[in-house]
Amino acid sequence: MPTAVYPGSFDPITLGHLDVIARAAGVFPRLVVAVLVNTRKPVQRDADERAAVIGEALAEAMPHGGHGVEVVKFDGLTVDLARRVGADFIVRGLRAVSDFESESQMAHTNRKLAPGIDTIFFMAALEHAYLSSSLVREIALFGGDVSHMVPPAVLRRLPQVSPA
Incomplete structure (x- = not known):
């Protein structure tokens, strides 16, 4: 079965990320969303929290809760994870x-x-081309509306979102 890995820090996951996940899940019967544990850039939430948010977002946004999509945490080279899965x-x-x-x-x-x-x-x-997790954190820090940028799973945690 063709399998793909979609790695990222997802801090937080955005609607742009979810769009890529949904489209990739339409191409690959198995998609592994890989949350980086030890990124070179600072993250606001640990990998467990980011993976949980992604799981919630997939359950809410995708038909059948994202059937065929798995969320894993990993540290190291993406190609090593790809080989492993x-x-x-x-x-x-x-x-x-x-x-x-x-x-x-x-x-x-x-x-x-x-x-x-x-x-x-x-x-x-096109509607997500400007989005980045750091932009979302910055806007949220100053009380801006990010409801059109992130899934509800992130919105529920907004008081805890801050810029890097």
């Missing part, structure tokens, strides 16, 4: 040309490290 693909979302530059470099690096694993890019839906 039997994935042949890594899913990444692209918002703009600037994303493509860094993501293509990472895709080439991953391909060098694991020649049998390809990266598949999903363009962000």
Whole structure:
């Protein structure tokens, strides 16, 4: 069964992330959403909390609660996780040309490290192309409305959201 891994810090998960998950789940019978445990960038919530929020968001937003979508936590190289779960693909979302530059470099690096694993890019839906987790945290810090940016599972935790 074709399997893909969608890695990220998801701090917090946005509607853009959920859109990529939903579209990737339509392509791959098994999609592993991989929450980075030890990211190089500071995170506001530990991996357990971020994984729980993603699970809630999937249950609320996707038909059948995201059947075929698993949420795992991991530390290390994405290609190592992909091998461990039997994935042949890594899913990444692209918002703009600037994303493509860094993501293509990472895709080439991953391909060098694991020649049998390809990266598949999903363009962000236009209505989500501006979204980032750091933008959501910044707006929430100052009391702005982020209800059109994040799923209800994140909104329920907003008093706990702050910028990095």
